[in-house]
């Protein structure tokens with residue numbers, strides 16, 4: 684018998700604690716003997732940081748089982764109120780040696796989430812992928828613009844959202860989501876810095892392999908992902924994945940062109956993030972190559 688209870692035992696204890704353990708625990712078991720596990724790591728954001736790319740790239744590892752969809756367990760009341768038993772049902776089937784991971788980019792900027800994840804598992808390892816805050820705003824805008832276009836609804840040009848009375852419009856939500864230091868403070872109240880690995884999203888775009896290697900090390904996974912798993916696709920303008928001979932790029936909604944913004948407004952944006960970025964670098968003891 685192992686001296687330390689394995690992940691299965693810990694999971695059952697947790698579910699019992701939450702009063703959500705199903706009568707029949709075999710419910711989550713597949714015919715091949717694999718089961719579902721609560722995630723041992725979560726990609727918490729940031730929205731438009733490259734969370735899908737990170738999840739897909741990490742899934743190249745044979746010891747990683749990833750939830751396909753964004754689960755929104757800790758940030759949506761209608762999900763959270765259903766308890767960890769429900770959360771477990773959203774996880775992929777996995778074998779005991781695999782790490783389960785889910786990504787929900789909204790977690791990073793939702794103030795209630797850190798405490799909730801902590802109460803599930805205070806030892807959990809978190810992944811946070813960040814990108815130049817100004818670029819993230821443009822990407823965020825582009826996402827919402829496309830959502831509107833799809834529904835044939837109008838959406839204002841980015842200048843109209845960014846500027847009000849000749850100044851940056853602080854009420855524009857996309858700006859707030861790029862204030863990384865403010866959100867990071869919420870997480871550091873519950874988790875030590877060492878349990879949150881920050882992936883450089885700009886580097887992940889330019890050269891994904893080294894960033895993924897760092898994630899492998901952080902998660903104590905054996906080094907199994909190779910440089911040959913990535914190739915640059917000129918048509919897409921991004922790296923794509925090569926897995927046992929099969930090539931695959933991310934969905935067309937990933938890697939969109941961003942709007943052309945007046946250079947003066949762009950300068951304003953860079954200036955706006957200058958101080959918050961400095962605070963963030965101090966908070967995490969590391970700098971990033973942001974404007």
Ligand SMILES: Nc1ncnc2c1ncn2[C@@H]1O[C@H](COP(=O)(O)OS(=O)(=O)O)[C@@H](OP(=O)(O)O)[C@H]1O
Pocket residue numbers: 729730731732733734735736788821822823825826887888921922923933936937938939940
């Ligand atoms: N390899 C590869 N292929 C395509 N896209 C890539 C890749 N690596 C990172 N990215 C960047 O990921 C950005 C989308 O981020 P997310 O997946 O976190 O967006 S979301 O919050 O889930 O909507 C997406 O943002 P946009 O460029 O604005 O589309 C990409 O820049």
